[in-house]
Amino acid sequence: MTGGTRARGGTAPSVVAMTAIRATNLHKEYRRRGRTTVAVDDVSLHVEVGEIVGLLGRNGAGKSTTVDLVSGLRAADDGTVRVLGHDPRVDRAKVRGVLGVQLQQPRLHDALTVRELVRLHRSFYPTGRDPDELVEAMGLADRRDTRFEKLSGGQMQRVSIAVALVGNPRVVILDELTTGLDPEARRGMLDLVRGLREDGTTVLLVSHHMDEVEKLCDRAIVLDAGRVIADNTPAGLVTDASLPADAGLEEAYLTLTGAAR
Amino acid sequence: MTDTLIPQLPEVRPGARAWLAMTVAEAKMVARDTGGLVIPLGMPLLILVMNGIAFDTDEVIPGTGGRTAFDLYVLPMTLTLVIATVGVINMPSFVAGYRRTGILRRLGVTPASPAMVLVAQAAVGIVQIALGIAIALTLALTTFDANPPAHLWAALGVLCLAVASMYAVGMLVAAVAPTPQSALALGLIAFFAMAAVGGMFGPRENLPDVLAEVGGVLPFGAAVDALGAAWAGQAVPGQTLVGMATATVAAGAGAALWFRWE
Numbered sequence: 001m002t003g004g005t006r007a008r009g010g011t012a013p014s015v016v017a018m019t020a021i022r023a024t025n026l027h028k029e030y031r032r033r034g035r036t037t038v039a040v041d042d043v044s045l046h047v048e049v050g051e052i053v054g055l056l057g058r059n060g061a062g063k064s065t066t067v068d069l070v071s072g073l074r075a076a077d078d079g080t081v082r083v084l085g086h087d088p089r090v091d092r093a094k095v096r097g098v099l100g101v102q103l104q105q106p107r108l109h110d111a112l113t114v115r116e117l118v119r120l121h122r123s124f125y126p127t128g129r130d131p132d133e134l135v136e137a138m139g140l141a142d143r144r145d146t147r148f149e150k151l152s153g154g155q156m157q158r159v160s161i162a163v164a165l166v167g168n169p170r171v172v173i174l175d176e177l178t179t180g181l182d183p184e185a186r187r188g189m190l191d192l193v194r195g196l197r198e199d200g201t202t203v204l205l206v207s208h209h210m211d212e213v214e215k216l217c218d219r220a221i222v223l224d225a226g227r228v229i230a231d232n233t234p235a236g237l238v239t240d241a242s243l244p245a246d247a248g249l250e251e252a253y254l255t256l257t258g259a260a261r
Numbered sequence: 262m263t264d265t266l267i268p269q270l271p272e273v274r275p276g277a278r279a280w281l282a283m284t285v286a287e288a289k290m291v292a293r294d295t296g297g298l299v300i301p302l303g304m305p306l307l308i309l310v311m312n313g314i315a316f317d318t319d320e321v322i323p324g325t326g327g328r329t330a331f332d333l334y335v336l337p338m339t340l341t342l343v344i345a346t347v348g349v350i351n352m353p354s355f356v357a358g359y360r361r362t363g364i365l366r367r368l369g370v371t372p373a374s375p376a377m378v379l380v381a382q383a384a385v386g387i388v389q390i391a392l393g394i395a396i397a398l399t400l401a402l403t404t405f406d407a408n409p410p411a412h413l414w415a416a417l418g419v420l421c422l423a424v425a426s427m428y429a430v431g432m433l434v435a436a437v438a439p440t441p442q443s444a445l446a447l448g449l450i451a452f453f454a455m456a457a458v459g460g461m462f463g464p465r466e467n468l469p470d471v472l473a474e475v476g477g478v479l480p481f482g483a484a485v486d487a488l489g490a491a492w493a494g495q496a497v498p499g500q501t502l503v504g505m506a507t508a509t510v511a512a513g514a515g516a517a518l519w520f521r522w523e
Contacts, residue, residue, distance in 0.1 A: 071370050072369075072370075073366065073369050073370060084267075084268055084270060085267030085268060086267070086270060091270070093272035093273055093274050093372065094270035094271070094272050094273070095270070096273060096370070096371060096372040097270065097271060097272070097273030097372055098270055099370070101370035103363075103366070103367060103370070105363060107362055107363030107364055107366065107367045108364065108367060109286060109290055109364060110362070111289065111290045111293040111294065112286055112289060112290065116286065116289065119282065120282050120283065120286050121371060123275075123278050123279040123281075123282035123283075124273075124275055124279050124371050124372045124373045125273065125372060126271075126273060147293075163371075167371075167372075
């Protein structure tokens, strides 16, 4: 064991499941001050091992709630979630070891430096990436000794991604990966996701950027008002939207969600 | 056969190195929070020095094995202040801050349980308390000719119980406070309420009987009385121990019941 974490119950999968993430008939409501809001309504989705799948939808469409349910942060009112065949809320210790999650808002100990944060998160996993190399790969080498609270929004985002990847997860959820990043950093993150694909890592990519979904994703799932309204390849979504083949994903997305004029 | 497709995944739980890393991280967070570091150590020392100058430290109280009023009142109160400022004021605002900023939620998606933060925070707080007590005792013994406790083990036991009860109250504050600011406000209210009826601003005998009685069993007054007894070599009053134990259990249960991770 190389890390500060105990791994028990087996060393390698005996049989690899083909589905990395499977959510079935998920339903989630929030109740506040007597009002009930349906955030996710009968959502079913799947991401196969090694796939990169985009999760699209306008603000409030249910993307982040879906991420919370899939990652086991919240319990669904109804429906089931399986990550590599395991329930993330029941088999927490198993799923947490193979799942890396970058949440929408970078939330980390603000008085710790970049290097301290990545090393801290590395200590949670039995194996993983070298923290210093990861910090460098994230373009944060010159900020490694800067406290998190002193970083720009884009730099915080990159640290958040680094801690999601430091355990070398087999399944990664990236919630708005490139939000707040400058073009150069954004390009770097897209290359990083391509590298994850080459490593065979499964990625669920929540995004508002149609171009990055078009470039990176094998499939895209479109949520609207808490429901899945489309699930297809980027080119297939253009067809689903009854648009010409040369139309882009953005136009297809706007048509499917009814936002196109 | 769906079952055959489910891979065997190893259970990943934080090991010793992860716990150590988390504790070191918490220690750095506390050390870099100037106000949070200085106030729990500085305020009790200031009160110790002010009282040390004001009190006649040479006047021996009869029947206490040569202990002075400084030994029996100022020193116990100073040590209790160190514990209360860390446990009731400092710790809850840290924990509420972590909840507010989403750090506990972020840890929820890693093999590290958010509970690790609470344990690490408690461990760092105890180190901070130990440091504060060591500084206070060193200053008292070297500058004000204070005497050590007649019953050392009783004093240590009382200190442990005082830490447990103050932390339980602090966790209750952290559990019910929605924001770091409200945790600080509630912590200060709890601290000053317990301290006021516990004799921090003058002898409890001057308070109305009911308040004096209540103050004597709440953690602050109980700790001061129990430490005073241990210093004097007398039997530690049973009601002080019961008071601190009850506060530990009751506030701890309330904290467990109402605590929210996010």
